[in-house]
Amino acid sequence: MDQELSPSLQEKVALVGELLKSFPQAASAVDRLLGLTIGRMRFERVTERLGAERVAERDRDAEQVTQLRLMDKIAGSAGVTPPVVGAIMADGGRFQQNVAQPDSGKHWYEYKAGLCLTLGTLHDANDTTAPSGDPCPQVPLSLLNFEHVETLTREIAQRVASTSRSLPDELRPDEKGVLLEELRASTGLGEIVRAAENVVREEQRSARELPFSPKIKSREVVATTGNAHEFGRLLVARAWLLGLFQAARKGFVADGGSWLWTLFEQQLKAFGFEGILDIIHGVTHVFAAAMADRDRAAGWPIYRRWITWIWQGEVSRVIVELQARAQELGEPTDADKETSPRRIVASTLKYLENHRQYMNYPRYRELGLPITSSVMESTMKELNYRVKGTEKFWSQPGAEALLQLRSDRLSDSQPLTKFWKTRSHTRPGLHARSRLILA
Numbered sequence: 001m002d003q004e005l006s007p008s009l010q011e012k013v014a015l016v017g018e019l020l021k022s023f024p025q026a027a028s029a030v031d032r033l034l035g036l037t038i039g040r041m042r043f044e045r046v047t048e049r050l051g052a053e054r055v056a057e058r059d060r061d062a063e064q065v066t067q068l069r070l071m072d073k074i075a076g077s078a079g080v081t082p083p084v085v086g087a088i089m090a091d092g093g094r095f096q097q098n099v100a101q102p103d104s105g106k107h108w109y110e111y112k113a114g115l116c117l118t119l120g121t122l123h124d125a126n127d128t129t130a131p132s133g134d135p136c137p138q139v140p141l142s143l144l145n146f147e148h149v150e151t152l153t154r155e156i157a158q159r160v161a162s163t164s165r166s167l168p169d170e171l172r173p174d175e176k177g178v179l180l181e182e183l184r185a186s187t188g189l190g191e192i193v194r195a196a197e198n199v200v201r202e203e204q205r206s207a208r209e210l211p212f213s214p215k216i217k218s219r220e221v222v223a224t225t226g227n228a229h230e231f232g233r234l235l236v237a238r239a240w241l242l243g244l245f246q247a248a249r250k251g252f253v254a255d256g257g258s259w260l261w262t263l264f265e266q267q268l269k270a271f272g273f274e275g276i277l278d279i280i281h282g283v284t285h286v287f288a289a290a291m292a293d294r295d296r297a298a299g300w301p302i303y304r305r306w307i308t309w310i311w312q313g314e315v316s317r318v319i320v321e322l323q324a325r326a327q328e329l330g331e332p333t334d335a336d337k338e339t340s341p342r343r344i345v346a347s348t349l350k351y352l353e354n355h356r357q358y359m360n361y362p363r364y365r366e367l368g369l370p371i372t373s374s375v376m377e378s379t380m381k382e383l384n385y386r387v388k389g390t391e392k393f394w395s396q397p398g399a400e401a402l403l404q405l406r407s408d409r410l411s412d413s414q415p416l417t418k419f420w421k422t423r424s425h426t427r428p429g430l431h432a433r434s435r436l437i438l439a
Contacts, residue, residue: 017047051401082246084128
């Protein structure tokens with residue numbers, strides 16, 4: 001019986017079962033390191049059962065928030081001090097279920113995840129002072145580096161029209177990533193030194209992180225295998241319980257997924273959240289369109305012009321030029337592949353037209369809000385590490401349980417600490433039945 005494991009050992013089993021990449025790996029690690037032969041199946045059973053208990057607690061909390069009157073929601077959670085600056089982010093990941101989808105026969109399903117963030121300034125997580133004007137009016141060097149942007153586009157958009165000729169010397173980045181034209185525009189040694197220092201700082205960041213992202217004071221993670229409506233209910237409930245709805249400045253950052261913006265429009269916009277399209281996704285779309293059916297010498301200056309306009313919040317100017325380019329190339333045909341210039345330009349035009357209201361980046365920077373969801377991407381990697389894999393097939397309850405335990409461990413409030421402290425009170429007789437019996 002699983003309950004023959006002491007509460008302390010059950011806690012350790014759930015931790016290792018969630019933390020390591022698989023249940024066999026967890027069982028082997030405990031066997032080798034602690035000399036306890038618990039067994040792979042018991043590891044799976046105990047971990048998923050405890051995760052299911054947390055899912056039930058999470059659902060009860062969300063239901064209580066859902067049942068609140070509108071005025072109670074506006075008033076906020078009692079006893080919670082709202083943050084000055086907050087943000088919500090969301091994205092989708094994939095996992096395999098042991099039951100194939102009836103329409104396609106494939107085992108891949110989507111799960112959804114989100115973040116509730118308390119933010120500081122660019123330099124200090126505990127400082128929430130609003131910026132005085134736009135803290136970064138100039139396009140960062142990282143977005144003016146051809147190799148960097150091309151790599152982002154291939155990784156994120158996974159489609160770049162082919163280019164032929166090499167970049168002209170006056171546009172070629174040197175080995176440190178500083179554009180030669182930027183150095184040539186410098187008026188003195190001081191500016192060159194500052195440019196070099198900017199490059200060093202940018203090299204220390206992840207590929208998708210930008211230099212003006214607000215510091216994160218706290219991170220809370222929500223994840224579920226449920227549909228978009230269920231996910232939205234859970235995410236909104238967590239955000240409300242944390243006081244994010246009453247924050248002085250707050251934003252919702254996501255990529256171009258339609259379900260994400262439906263969630264925003266239906267559940268967040270009315271409460272004063274700013275909708276923010278992840279600028280990196282905008283970058284990859286306009287780069288692909290600028291380079292479509294053009295060599296580097298012709299396409300790169302167009303991209304620089306377009307990304308400057310987007311950075312300055314002048315998306316309409318890019319749309320005008322894209323409309324002209326789409327007319328020049330003609331409508332896509334059935335014979336055109338996804339990487340054809342016509343399809344790339346047409347899809348980029350539609351993308352910008354659909355999301356232009358979420359691309360006022362100077363305003364977001366002035367409010368001290370993030371304009372990228374790079375922290376969401378990092379969190380997705382941490383979630384995927386445990387649940388995603390070609391060799392992993394989950395039951396839906398099993399995947400839900402593991403996602404919940406993983407989310408709890410990644411959350412700064414450490415919900416599992418409270419769970420283990422209160423579990424003995426909510427499960428009478430647990431200690432009387434518990435004793436360690438090695439399998």
